Amino acid sequence: ETGVTQTPRHLVMGMTNKKSLKCEQHLGHNAMYWYKQSAKKPLELMFVYSLEERVENNSVPSRFSPECPNSSHLFLHLHTLQPEDSALYLCASSLRGSGGYTFGSGTRLTVV
Amino acid sequence: AQTVTQSQPEMSVQEAETVTLSCTYDTSESDYYLFWYKQPPSRQMILVIRQEAYKQQNATENRFSVNFQKAAKSFSLKISDSQLGDAAMYFCAYRAYSGGSNYKLTFGKGTLLTVNP
Numbered sequence: 001e002t003g004v005t006q007t008p009r010h011l012v013m014g015m016t017n018k019k020s021l022k023c024e025q026h027l028g029h030n031a032m033y034w035y036k037q038s039a040k041k042p043l044e045l046m047f048v049y050s051l052e053e054r055v056e057n058n059s060v061p062s063r064f065s066p067e068c069p070n071s072s073h074l075f076l077h078l079h080t081l082q083p084e085d086s087a088l089y090l091c092a093s094s095l096r097g098s099g100g101y102t103f104g105s106g107t108r109l110t111v112v
Numbered sequence: 113a114q115t116v117t118q119s120q121p122e123m124s125v126q127e128a129e130t131v132t133l134s135c136t137y138d139t140s141e142s143d144y145y146l147f148w149y150k151q152p153p154s155r156q157m158i159l160v161i162r163q164e165a166y167k168q169q170n171a172t173e174n175r176f177s178v179n180f181q182k183a184a185k186s187f188s189l190k191i192s193d194s195q196l197g198d199a200a201m202y203f204c205a206y207r208a209y210s211g212g213s214n215y216k217l218t219f220g221k222g223t224l225l226t227v228n229p
Contacts, residue, residue, distance in 0.1 A: 033217075042116075043203070043219040056216070088155060092217075100147045100207070101217055103157035 003027045006091050006104035013081065014112055021076040021107045023091030031096045032074040034066060037088040037106070049074060050096055081111045114139045116206050118220035125194045126228050132179075133189045133223045135204030143209035146180065146187045147217070152200040160202070163187065165209070191225075199227045 004025045013019050023032065034046040048056035049068040063085075065077040074091055088108050092101035115138045125131035137146070148160040163171045163180050170178050175192045191198055204220040 040221075042221045045216060045218075048216065090157065092157075100145065100149075100159050100162055100205075101157075102159075103149075106155045108155075 004091060004093055004102050004104040006089075006107050008107060009105065010108045010110075012110045012112060013078070015081060015083075017081075018077070018079040020078065021089055021091075021109075023074040023076075023093075023104055025072055025093040025102070027093060027102060029093035029095055029102070030071055031094050032068060032071075033092045033094075033101065034074070034076050035090040035092065037090055043090070047076075078109075081109075083111050085109065086111045114141075114206050114208070114218050116204050116218050116220040118204055118223050120223045121221070122224045122226070124226040124228060125191070127194055127196060129194055130190060130192045131194055131225065133191075133202050133204075133225070135187045135189070135220060137185050137187065137204070137206050139185070139206065139208070141208050145207045145209060146178075147205040147207070148176070148178070148187075148189045149203045149205060149219075150198075150200045151203065151222075152197075157203070161189065194227050196227050196229060199225055201225070 007022045031050045033048050036044045045058050046060045047066045052068050063080050067075040088106045090106045091104040094101045117136045144165045146163045150158045150160050161171050161173045161176050163178055170180050177190045179188045201222045201224050203222045206218045
């Protein structure tokens, strides 16, 4: 365990379902991130939260909705997803302005 | 925009031998961080080594070392005495040191390293 916990590890959902991914860290970090990792593509930054405020949204479709209720928790709410949204979703945290990220183990999402 | 390029999609090495993974990047910044991350089949992204651009000395962590060439914008990773547990996808990553987007970690596409017994 690295200190960043993601649940669930695996998720299969239909295109009409609504589900949420959860990320939790107790490292004292003040920035959190969602990345999408698809086969044969670079990791894609989706959202950045700094001090619980969203500071970046990289043209992500509205069917992905992030939420950061406090500095330790980050959610990704999913609804009406498409099969091409199937991927590994990685959460990470860091201290603002310094150093590298600490990653969770990811949620493997399959949309059927 | 910053970009990170890993030109070797796959590499292989014999156990106990040395292998070097290549990475180049493009940036107009003068201060930044560079990282190598390892992602084994367990999917956990693990930080292997980091380098601050203002430091001339190459970073070293046990069997892992880097060759940082700032002028050439090159950041290669050398793994010495390779072990079976080193088999993984390796990602090179860049992060600006300051400015409004200093949170963003930009990754290369990765190099899949196989270690042969």
